[in-house]
Amino acid sequence: MKRRYRDYAAPRLYEIAFDTNRKVEVDFLVHCFKRYARIRVHRVLDIACGTGPHLIRLADRGYAMSGLDLSSENIEFVRQRLAAKDRQGELRVGDMTDFRLERLVDAAICMQDSQGHLLTNDQLLAHLRAVARAVRRGGLYVFDRFVASSWTNPARSWSWFKRRGRLIVRASFSALNRVDPVSQIFHERMTLEAIDNGTRRRYRQSHLSRMVFPQELRALVALAGGFEFVQWFFGFKPHQILERSKHPLIMVVVLRRT
Numbered sequence: 001m002k003r004r005y006r007d008y009a010a011p012r013l014y015e016i017a018f019d020t021n022r023k024v025e026v027d028f029l030v031h032c033f034k035r036y037a038r039i040r041v042h043r044v045l046d047i048a049c050g051t052g053p054h055l056i057r058l059a060d061r062g063y064a065m066s067g068l069d070l071s072s073e074n075i076e077f078v079r080q081r082l083a084a085k086d087r088q089g090e091l092r093v094g095d096m097t098d099f100r101l102e103r104l105v106d107a108a109i110c111m112q113d114s115q116g117h118l119l120t121n122d123q124l125l126a127h128l129r130a131v132a133r134a135v136r137r138g139g140l141y142v143f144d145r146f147v148a149s150s151w152t153n154p155a156r157s158w159s160w161f162k163r164r165g166r167l168i169v170r171a172s173f174s175a176l177n178r179v180d181p182v183s184q185i186f187h188e189r190m191t192l193e194a195i196d197n198g199t200r201r202r203y204r205q206s207h208l209s210r211m212v213f214p215q216e217l218r219a220l221v222a223l224a225g226g227f228e229f230v231q232w233f234f235g236f237k238p239h240q241i242l243e244r245s246k247h248p249l250i251m252v253v254v255l256r257r258t
């Protein structure tokens with residue numbers, strides 16, 4: 001855990017680099033809350049909230065937000081972002097396999113394949129049970145996961161850059177590298193290079209992540225108890241039902257608390 005705690009040690013650069021598809025993702029989350037929950041969604045927990053791209057946007061749209069992350073640096077970063085907007089949020093450092101909230105939420109989210117940090121099915125089961133304890137009946141749990149859709153070379157990589165004022169962040173990210181067919185564990189790599197007024201700083205991260213197969217995930221949800229499967233998607237648009245894609249890169253899963 002210690003090692004992963006250090007993994008997301010450059011929150012500002014991460015936040016700038018990954019300020020990519022976030023609005024579309026949040027639009028989709030709000031759509032799911034309205035379409036699939038059996039209760040009105042107001043209180044939302046962002047699990048492994050990272051630097052808060054979804055948490056902040058949902059707070060901006062009037063949701064009462066809580067955030068949980070293993071990294072105290074990320075939690076502090078989100079705290080400052082909320083404070084700068086004069087907004088409230090219940091933020092805590094914690095492990096997604098073992099947490100309890102003082103007050104139940106109407107929905108939970110876990111974005112950008114953060115569940116991939118759970119390297120065994122036992123951890124994933126513990127996680128699903130912890131989330132079930134936190135969500136009100138009729139409420140939702142929405143999350144996205146990478147899916148390998150090729151047996152020969154599922155690896156994918158991306159490079160891009162973002163500018164914020166004078167700061168330029170060059171990012172490269174690759175996932176699904178060297179998937180082990182037995183453990184389903186793969187390598188994820190990220191490089192962020194900050195160019196600020198002629199000075200360069202480079203930040204590298206590499207960690208293990210794990211993929212689950214869609215049917216395996218459904219079996220785990222049934223085994224964990226507490227949630228029913230509602231729908232899944234291969235992207236963040238309501239018509240992108242997972243079965244309609246032959247080569248999905250991600251699955252976005254909607255569960256409802258029973």
Ligand SMILES: C[S@@+](CC[C@H](N)C(=O)[O-])C[C@H]1O[C@@H](n2cnc3c(N)ncnc32)[C@H](O)[C@@H]1O
Nearest residue numbers: 048049050069070071094095096111112114117
């Ligand atoms: C890929 S980042 C995603 C962050 C954010 N959800 C986003 O969409 O940008 C993964 C996050 O998971 C957190 N994390 C890793 N293991 C965790 C655990 N066991 N419990 C809670 N958070 C964890 C990391 O600190 C990191 O912030």
